[in-house]
């Protein structure tokens with residue numbers, strides 16, 4: 001009787017069979033994100049795009065205040081940590097003085113749409129040549145689930161205990177649509193990461209956003225619909241279904257601005 | 266280089282350019298605006314970065330971003346704008362990024378007015394934001410001194426990886442007088458960029474610039490290091506000017522343009538036979554206290570004059586610790602102090618002192 005040798009993991013990799021690995025731009029470490037949170041997926045998409053475009057050694061990441069405040073530990077790129085909402089201003093300073101670098105911000109909805117609303121609008125209006133990844137999870141995650149400018153009408157949060165009352169707090173802000181209205185913004189889309197198809201489409205958008213920056217065009221921004229099972233008080237699969245069934249109807253996926261020149265990139 | 270007639274705000278801007286500033290981000294506010302306008306015209310001509318920000322909040326964070334790359338970046342503003350920059354200044358201090366800031370002070374509180382004031386002494390010297398730190402604060406009395414201090418501000422900020430604030434007031438920003446510009450310093454080359462600068466991790470480990478230290482021991486360690494650095498700065502960077510102190514029986518203490526006014530007072534008082542001298546702090550932080558303490562042992566009384574309600578006065582008290590009587594004369598709301606007013610206050614101080622100096626020491 002002859003035995004069939006079982007190859008080791010190293011032998012499989014050596015044969016050139018490796019089809020999926022950690023991108024170089026992602027650090028070999030664990031993250032602090034809650035189970036089922038989609039920050040991790042979005043990090044990975046960004047890191048893959050950085051690898052594929054060969055940008056790792058010239059990228060500078062501007063981290064926000066929010067759940068992703070520690071993301072500079074998770075990426076293998078140079079990084080700075082901004083004050084709450086000020087990432088677009090810091091990115092402006094960086095990109096204006098180092099135009100050959102690839103600069104991106106990564107901001108939550110409290111960070112970008114509330115406390116940093118002025119900074120993002122003016123960066124977009126000036127057509128700053130950096131990329132913005134905007135993570136819309138409909139709540140303030142880090143401070144444990146308060147109402148954000150993106151919280152849906154009627155949605156219960158720790159600071160809207162009876163549900164968001166639009167008469168009191170106004171309607172959720174559709175930031176992608178607002179920013180797309182500014183001439184300086186060149187590529188503005190909304191994507192989701194709630195299923196494999198959405199993730200593939202999101203990945204394409206990340207590549208386009210970086211290519212827009214590489215081409216020296218104006219601001220590129222992707223709004224991601226992202227889950228927060230912890231503060232939504234849902235199981236991870238339910239949270240993904242909630243994105244699909246409840247968030248997308250209010251925050252439709254799509255391309256809101258694809259300026260001349262972006263198609264070609 | 267020849268002496269030329271310069272307006273204060275423009276002179277500071279030109280000195281910054283010759284000192285090697287690479288990027289300026291600012292927002293208009295009187296009485297500082299000419300500084301921004303000068304930068305707007307000159308920097309693009311030189312191929313350097315100028316950007317008018319949407320607010321002072323954004324301006325200081327743009328400076329922060331640029332400076333994280335080891336780029337010589339600065340902003341300028343006046344009092345209400347400096348208030349808005351406090352958040353950014355605290356982050357900059359926490360991550361030890363060198364930047365330069367000009368405050369052309371105006372009357373407060375609130376919108377106040379656009380007249381000269383020294384009402385930002387506390388907000389500049391006491392930390393300029395939350396947490397335990399002090400920027401280095403330089404207070405010129407003349408346009409020439411403003412030029413000279415501005416020219417050295419970047420090397421100073423870089424030496425200690427700290428914030429340097431040039432504290433001018435509205436009169437210094439707006440007035441004109443002859444001054445000489447230093448020659449232009451060459452710009453930093455790529456090789457001269459600091460070893461902590463964030464410029465892309467090409468062939469090296471990534472770098473992170475942050476003011477976040479979640480572990481209490483780590484944040485305490487950062488604070489202890491900052492405090493040790495501040496102590497070193499306090500010991501090595503005290504600067505002041507003395508006028509006629511050798512035989513002085515009375516001492517005026519004033520900074521900035523009021524210090525300059527006091528020179529006239531010293532001259533006039535001496536003509537009246539009063540042996541008075543002037544102590545003019547040039548660094549407001551670190552406050553040059555030890556020398557003032559010595560002088561307090563020599564003189565019969567100190568008169569502090571400021572265009573505020575008595576802010577540096579607290580540092581004078583802390584430095585002199587009751588060694589001699591300390592009086593204060595101040596004007597607020599943008600009212601400038603005239604030499605006669607200070608002279609009058611000096612006469613009052615003298616009139617209140619016992620004739621016998623020994624009697625003073627017996628006072629409780």
Ligand SMILES: Cc1ncc(C[n+]2csc(CCOP(=O)(O)OP(=O)(O)O)c2C)c(N)n1
Pocket residue numbers: 065066067068084107108109110111112135137139140141142143148
């Ligand atoms: C000036 C300031 N205000 C408030 C806070 C407290 N804070 C930290 S994170 C956060 C909310 C972040 O929410 P979001 O931007 O939606 O990001 P998420 O945590 O959901 O990823 C707040 C209010 C702060 N750090 N600084």
